Structure formats: structure tokens, C-alpha cells
Amino acid sequence: MAYVDTSVLVAAYAPSDPIHKQSRTFLANSKPTKVISPLTFEELSSVIARTEEEMQLPLLIQKEPPGRRTRAVVEYIIRDSGLTLASELGSSRIRIGNRSLNIPLEYSKAASLAPLLKLRALDLLHLAYAHLIDKLQFSVTSFVTGDEAIISKAQDIHKSLEIAIRHPKDKI
Amino acid sequence: MAIVPVRLDDEDLRKIDLLVKRDAYRSRNEAIRRMVKAKLVEALAENEDVSSLVKSLLDMKRRGREPVTLRMKKTAVELVAQGRDRWPT
Numbered sequence: 001m002a003y004v005d006t007s008v009l010v011a012a013y014a015p016s017d018p019i020h021k022q023s024r025t026f027l028a029n030s031k032p033t034k035v036i037s038p039l040t041f042e043e044l045s046s047v048i049a050r051t052e053e054e055m056q057l058p059l060l061i062q063k064e065p066p067g068r069r070t071r072a073v074v075e076y077i078i079r080d081s082g083l084t085l086a087s088e089l090g091s092s093r094i095r096i097g098n099r100s101l102n103i104p105l106e107y108s109k110a111a112s113l114a115p116l117l118k119l120r121a122l123d124l125l126h127l128a129y130a131h132l133i134d135k136l137q138f139s140v141t142s143f144v145t146g147d148e149a150i151i152s153k154a155q156d157i158h159k160s161l162e163i164a165i166r167h168p169k170d171k172i
Numbered sequence: 173m174a175i176v177p178v179r180l181d182d183e184d185l186r187k188i189d190l191l192v193k194r195d196a197y198r199s200r201n202e203a204i205r206r207m208v209k210a211k212l213v214e215a216l217a218e219n220e221d222v223s224s225l226v227k228s229l230l231d232m233k234r235r236g237r238e239p240v241t242l243r244m245k246k247t248a249v250e251l252v253a254q255g256r257d258r259w260p261t
Contacts, residue, residue: 010248013240017248046255056241072225073177100195120255146249
């Protein structure tokens with residue numbers, strides 16, 4: 001199974017994007033099966049809401065209030081691309097001073113990856129999700145992204161998580 | 173704040189006591205109150221039902237018309253990275 005980064009999903013619906021064709025072809029292939037996280041769901045919603053004015057949508061969607069419009073487009077992209085949305089992953093206990101508390105598991109994993117990978121917070125969270133989905137829900141062997149900052153760390157990521165970083169143009 | 177008497181079975185109470193012992197909560201009262209609050213937030217979370225709209229979009233696609241086209245000035249990678257850069261680290 002491949003974890004799909006948000007950039008690939010956005011590019012697949014943007015004909016002028018430099019990685020549009022590769023993203024489209026990658027998503028159109030039934031293999032590998034593809035998974036996204038709740039973070040991808042949120043991030044895709046953010047991109048759709050921010051670029052709404054530059055979007056070409058049918059009248060029946062245009063007539064809807066903003067909340068329903070964004071939600072419908074996001075759900076359409078997920079279903080049209082045949083993506084599985086992974087569910088909540090659970091929590092991890094951390095001790096801060098004399099208090100022990102629960103934090104989302106992906107946050108504690110992302111925090112532990114920070115010194116190893118030195119990536120941005122949301123990149124780390126996506127990688128933590130891919131790793132935890134692999135351990136807890138489905139087998140994830142690759143992380144597909146168009147983001148060069150992540151691709152440039154492919155070796156370190158593979159060493160830490162045993163997940164291959166791929167560009168949508170790669171044969172996966 | 174109202175007081176509501178609630179019957180709990182011994183097994184659940186034992187688990188709550190275990191969490192209190194592990195310092196997850198300061199007391200049984202706090203544990204139950206926070207669990208109820210979390211469930212209420214979850215149950216009342218806004219979740220739009222857009223299934224009929226999505227079905228219409230998927231039907232359009234099946235008929236050969238792409239219903240969602242993004243025409244952005246930035247690339248997808250730039251747009252997503254822009255959102256990530258603004259994440260407060």
C-alpha cells in the first residue's frame with residue numbers, strides 16, 4: 001500500500017501542474033492500493049478552501065454554502081481517486097513533570113522523528129502517520145510525494161521507518 | 173454543576189481506578205467528567221452529509237466530464253508547502 005501525500009492529490013486535479021500527468025496516472029492505477037490519513041483529509045480541505053476562486057466547479061456545487069462545497073469536493077477527490085482514509089490511531093502516554101497525559105500517537109512519533117529527519121512539523125506528521133498506519137492498520141511500503149524537501153531525505157526516512165519515498169513519476 | 177448518580181459496573185470502575193492510579197486523572201470524578209466531555213464533543217462534531225452532491229460529481233465523471241478542475245497560479249507542491257510552512261512550530 002502507498003501513503004499518498006496531499007501534493008499528489010492536488011496536482012492530479014490541476015491540469016496545468018508540472019506533475020499533473022504523473023499524479024493522474026499514479027492515482028488511476030489500481031495497484032498499489034492507496035491510503036491517506038486524517039491529516040491529508042484536513043490539508044486537502046485547507047487547499048480546496050484556499051483555492052476555491054481558482055476552481056472550476058459545476059453549478060450544483062457552486063450553489064452550496066462554503067462548508068458543504070469544500071466537504072463535497074474533498075470527498076469527491078477521495079472517492080474518485082480510490083483512496084482509503086485511515087482512522088484515528090490511538091494515543092500515547094507522556095510524562096511532563098509530575099503529570100502523565102495522553103497525546104495523539106502520531107504526535108509523539110513525529111516528535112521522535114524530528115531530531116532524525118529535521119523536517120517541517122507537518123511533513124513529520126505525515127511520515128509518522130504512514131509509519132503508524134503500517135504498524136497498526138495496513139501494510140504501507142511507500143510514501144508518494146512531489147515535495148523535494150521530503151524526497152531529499154529519502155535515505156534517512158527509509159533508514160528510520162523502512163518506507164520508500166517515491167515521486168508519482170516512479171514506477172511503484 | 174449538577175450531580176448525576178450513575179451506575180457503573182465493577183470492571184469499568186476498576187479500569188477508571190487504574191487510570192487514576194497511573195496519574196492520567198486526579199480522581200474518579202475527573203476521569204468520568206473528562207470522558208463524558210470527550211464523547212460529547214465527538215458525537216456533536218460537525219460532519220456534513222454531502223453524499224448526494226458527491227454522487228452527482230461521480231456520475232458526471234462516469235459520463236466523461238471532469239467535474240473538479242483546479243486552476244492555480246502556484247504548483248500543488250508549492251501550495252501544500254505554503255500551508256505547512258505556516259504551521260506554528
